Amino acid sequence: MPILHVETEPGFFITAEAYGNPKHRPVLLLHGGGQTRYSWGDTAKFLADAGWYAIAPDARGHGDSDWSAEGHYTLDYLASDLRAIVAQLDRKPAIVGASMGGMTALIAEGERPPGSEPICTAIVLVDIAPRAEQKGIERIFTFMSKNLDGFASLDEAAEAVAAYLPHRPRPADHSRLEKNLRFRNGRYYWHWDPTMLTLWRNNTRPDQQIRTEERLYRAAQALTVPTLIVRGGMSDVVSEKVMAEFLDTVPHVQSVSVDRAGHMVAGDSNHAFTRAVINFLMSELANE
Numbered sequence: 181m182p183i184l185h186v187e188t189e190p191g192f193f194i195t196a197e198a199y200g201n202p203k204h205r206p207v208l209l210l211h212g213g214g215q216t217r218y219s220w221g222d223t224a225k226f227l228a229d230a231g232w233y234a235i236a237p238d239a240r241g242h243g244d245s246d247w248s249a250e251g252h253y254t255l256d257y258l259a260s261d262l263r264a265i266v267a268q269l270d271r272k273p274a275i276v277g278a279s280m281g282g283m284t285a286l287i288a289e290g291e292r293p294p295g296s297e298p299i300c301t302a303i304v305l306v307d308i309a310p311r312a313e314q315k316g317i318e319r320i321f322t323f324m325s326k327n328l329d330g331f332a333s334l335d336e337a338a339e340a341v342a343a344y345l346p347h348r349p350r351p352a353d354h355s356r357l358e359k360n361l362r363f364r365n366g367r368y369y370w371h372w373d374p375t376m377l378t379l380w381r382n383n384t385r386p387d388q389q390i391r392t393e394e395r396l397y398r399a400a401q402a403l404t405v406p407t408l409i410v411r412g413g414m415s416d417v418v419s420e421k422v423m424a425e426f427l428d429t430v431p432h433v434q435s436v437s438v439d440r441a442g443h444m445v446a447g448d449s450n451h452a453f454t455r456a457v458i459n460f461l462m463s464e465l466a467n468e
Contacts, residue, residue, distance in 0.1 A: 184235065188264035195244035196237035196265075200228030205301075206273035207461065208265065209236040210281025212306075212444075213380065214324050214372050216243035218359040219278070221450035223457070230458050235273070237265065239280065241373035243360075253376045254383070255392075259288040266299045274302040274461055278446060279417070282308035283396060290399025302406040302464055304457055305433075307418050307443050309409065309426040310396035316417035316443060317384055319344075321377070328374055330367035334358055337368055347414060347440070348448055400430045406464035407433045410456055412441035412448060434460065 184196040197217050207227055211219045217236040224234035238245040240261055241253050248257070262284050266273060277285040282305040289299055323344045331337040334354040341357065342350055351357070361368040383392060400407075409426065411418050427435055436456045441448035 184237075186237070186265050186268060188240075188261040192240070192246050192248075194237050194240065194246070194261055194265065196235050197224070199224040199234040199236075200232055202233050202270075204228075204231055204233040205465070206233045206235060206269050206271055208262075208273045208275045208300075209234060210262070210275065210277040210284055211236070211239065211242070212279030212281055213239075213376070214242075214320075214370065215278070216360050216371050218243075218356060219444075220446050221356075221454075223276075223446055223450060223454045226454045227458065230462070232274075232461070235265075239284075241376050243371050247373040251375050251379060253373070253379050255283055255287050258284040259291070262288040263299060272299065272301050274304070274465065275300045276304040276306065276457055277308070278306035279308045279443065282306055286310075286396055286399045286403075289405065290396075290402040298405050300405055302461060303403065303408070304460060305407065305409040306453075307410065307412045307415050307445050309418050309422050310400055311393045311422055311425065312417045313419050313422060314384075314389075316415065316419075319416065320443070321381060321384075324370075324377055327370070330364075330369040331361075332367060334361075334368060337361060345442065345444065345448070347442060348444075397429060400426070400433070403430070403432070406460075408456075408460045409433055409435045410445055410453060411435065411437045412443055412445040413437045413439045414442045415445075417443045436460075 182198045184198055186194045188194050209220050217238045220236055224236050227234040241247045275285045285303050327340055338354055338357055360371055362371045411423050438445050438449050438452050445453045
């Protein structure tokens, strides 16, 4: 698949992988924190087969995109990258954002200047809402905080993933897992900048978290494009209570749950997740 390198600020590049015909309607796939563009499974391929031009970037500090020497990993920088990517497309994209990627989409679209045109045609939020269950967030941080010194083998990395995602069947091989790791000095490391972890922990302190939730709710309420939230049926980040709260506050948002999927919806139940996304995009953007 074609590899794209998009300059989002002077000398700073985001790497993305593209699927499908560039003349087709674009859809951006924004992964979650600590993931890479490979975290979407076959979603990009299926979108391309359905007539979309699917672009899956590595967020700043993740995968093959540039890592910020200054530690610029807040939502403001992520949203700025997204706006820069969109500005370089020929057509407005639909945006599918998982967790961190969903928050990025909310800020980039929901905080655009009053009277300006939307930057996208639709948004799909993947297991993320303005408020999240703290226990689920803590479980993510605990997993990310472990093994910062790397793994001796792919098998060791696979064991760590299996312990974190016990509901997910183990893959027959480690080829996809290997794409989310980097090999250096004889060990495998997660392919994201560890300095982000400290920043994220500071941003989830109770006082900071309340401000972030309020900001995300304001952004969600400002959305005018078709919006869908896809919840993992077993998610401990977006519980049924959190989702109901979100839908009550922002009633124009549609919703769907994917059974037997946790927070990592696309990885847990890729076909069901992708069907939900394609059905939504096809129904809402039929005339685009």
